[in-house]
Amino acid sequence: MKPALKYALIALALAVAVAVPFGLEPRGYATRILCLVLLFAAMAQAWNIVGGLANQMSLGHAAFFGIGAYGSTILLVKYGISPWLGLLPGMAAGGVAAWLISLPTMRLRGHYFALATLAFGxxxxxxxxxWGGLTGGPSGISVPFSKPGLAVFQFKDMRPYYFLMLAALLVVTAIFAGIRHSKLGYRLRAIRENPSAAEAIGVDTTRTKIIAAVVSGALMAGLGTFYAQFQFFFDPDTVFSIPAISVRVAMIAIVGGVGTTIGPIVGALFLIPIEELANQTFSDQAAGLSQLVFGLLLIVVILAEPRGLLEIGRRLWRWRGRT
Amino acid sequence: MTALLQISNISKRFGGLQALNDVNVSIARGEILGLIGPNGAGKTTLFSTLVGLLKPSTGSIRLEGREIAGMKPHRIASAGMVKTFQNVALFLDSSVLDNVLTGGLLRHSVSEARALARHCLAQVGLSDIADKRAGDLSFPERARVEVARALCTEPRILLLDEAMAALNHAEMDEFLALLRRLRDGGLTLVIVEHHMKAIMSICDRLLVLNFGRQIAIGTPAEIARDPAVIEAYLGRSAA
Structure with a gap:
């Protein structure tokens, strides 16, 4: 694709993204779903730094997400610290957790890395x-209501959340794209494709992988705070969930196009609404039918093109050009 | 002349196998040293040990007087010694230019490394395929890309493990000319090669390994008439 066309498409997508909520009910269900699309796109993008660029199949990213969600919320509940400030220690804790889990899992590859991170989550x-004293235990934790406003990260309508989620997605995507074209990105790709060769031409593989993991973990934790402020209530089984967080963010990136900049966005735009639709359509039918339909759909996409929707799109584009 | 690389008493043992047994050699700045020996003699093991992919069981390796034995490969690359791989180890999904550029990141920013990479590709005569995917190249092309990538790290000493395998005569002559130019530019080279005519013509000295043991070292002419070498290659009756 020519650069001019690429920038035009990015500008168009941004314009649509900004315009869409004004055509929707501000407290409506559709805006709420779009908020989740943007949040999960950002999460999948954060995961993409480790899962895509370094090709390390992390299934434990809920750990960092939950640390961020609990971090800022505990600070808010116990000390009245604004979530915007609580975001920072939460991200620091997420980064430190990512660094700690990197040390023992550094030399693991493929399935073994996936299992180790899964266990960590x-x-x-x-x-x-x-640890009920700190987290409120299985009964969960609530964000205390205050007078809505940007300073306290609380709003009556969905619309402000939508724009904050959009901003978060843009920031994480810019960081991902920046890393891709930086020294770190080249080094991660070298490690992914041939670790011994990378090491032999001067790439410090240990350090490179740790930096990627820390950035990814810190961003994931930051998004945990966004989730907490959006949902107002959560418990350990939600934010540290394997299927709802860890596997889902990996799935979104993979279905969209792992390692690419817009893959996670495409994946989230596809998966989150379809999942909602399947739930709505089949929830009054047999139990679990919606999950079954959703799962089958995923299988079809991955069988059709393991490199994801983006690659299917590219193929269609080329095919259109030929006829 | 002071030694650029001083290898002293290097041994490497894998379980019951003595892959390297007391190797001693001192390599001068600007020298081209050939490393020869029958299959399994320990040539690739010696290379891997020198660049830190394997840790020597005993012995010392000094690069410009600095002890590097046991250091990690990226530290040794940064100190100025890199090797190419016998089976060619490229980043197959990346472009040729990106492969070479990654070597340049050791000492430069991305944009500087890109300019340097183009220069290195021109040196090995591959400027016209810079944008091709490395995985789509022929084997001889891949080997040359790997040499360019190693050069892009700006080494003092370069170890080439059968980089000339699968080259035809014309390509090999070109490659030997490249090696001479690099040497004239101040680079020190150690090369493993099975093509005897090539190695005899380009090397200042040859080191012969057999069963991990150093059996001879000297000029190509000396090595060609060394009884121990003839025995190792052709068997006892020939000597």
């Missing part, structure tokens, strides 16, 4: 459930 869930 589960450990965090158990800790949050058990």
């Amino acid at each position: 589960e450990v965090m869930r158990l800790v949050a459930n058990t």
Whole structure:
């Protein structure tokens, strides 16, 4: 694609993204779903730094997400600290957690890395459930209501949330794209494609992987705060969930196009609404039918093109050009 | 002349196998040293040990007087010694230019590394395929890309592990001319090669390994008439 066309498409997509909420009911269901689309796109993009650029299949990213959600919310509940300030220690804690889990999992590849990170996410869930004094335990934690406004990160309508989620997605995407074209991005790609060769031409593979993990974990934690302020209530089983967070963010990036800048956005635009639609359509039918339909759809997409929707789009584009 | 690389008493043991047994050699700045020996003699093991992909069981490796034995490969690359791989280890999904550029990141920013990478590709005569995907190249092309990538790290000493395999005569002559130019530019080279005519013509000295043991070192002419070398290659009756 020519650069001019690319920038035109980006500008168009942004214009549509800004315009869409004004055509929708501000407290409506559709705006709420779009907020989730943007949030999950940003989460999948944060995951993409580790899962895409470094090709390390993390299934434990809920750990960092939950740390961020709990971090800012505990500070708000116990000390009245604004979520905007609580965001920072939450992100720092997410980064530190990512650094700590990187050390023992550094040399693991493929399935072994996935299993180790999966276990780490589960450990965090158990800790949050058990350490009731800090987290409120299994009964969850609520964000105390205050007078709505940007300063307290609370709003009556969905629309401000929508724009904050959009801003978060743009920031995470800009960081991802920046990393891709930086030294770090080239080094991560080198490690992904041939770790020994990368090391032999001067890439510090350990350091490179840790930096990627820390950035990814910190961003994920920051998005945890956004989620907490959006949902007002959550418990350990929600924010540290394997299917609802860890697997879902990986799935979104993979279905969209893993390692690409717009893959996670395409993936979230596709998966989140379809999941909602399947729930709505089939929830009054047999139990679990919506999950089954959703799962089958995922299988079809991945069978059709393992590199994701973006690649299917590219193929269609080329095919259109030929006829 | 002071030694650029001083290898002293290097041994490497894998379980019961003595892959390298007391190797000693001192390589001068600007020298081209050939490393020869029958299959399994320990040539690739020696290379891997020198650049830190393997840790020597005993011994010392000094690069410009600095002990590097046991250091991680990226530290050794940064100190100025890199190697190419016998089976060619490129980043196959990346473009040729990006492969070479990654080497340049060791000492430069991305944009500087890109300019340097174009220069290195021109040196090995591959400017016209800079944008091709590395995985789509022929084997001889890949080997040359790997040399360009190693050059892009701006090494003092470059170890080439059979970089000339699968080259035809014309390509090999070109490659030997490139090696001479690099040497004239101040680079020190150690090369493993099975093509005897090529190695005899370009090397200042040859080091012969057999069963991990250093059996001879000397000029190509000396090595060609060394009884121990003839025995190792052709068997006892020939000597």
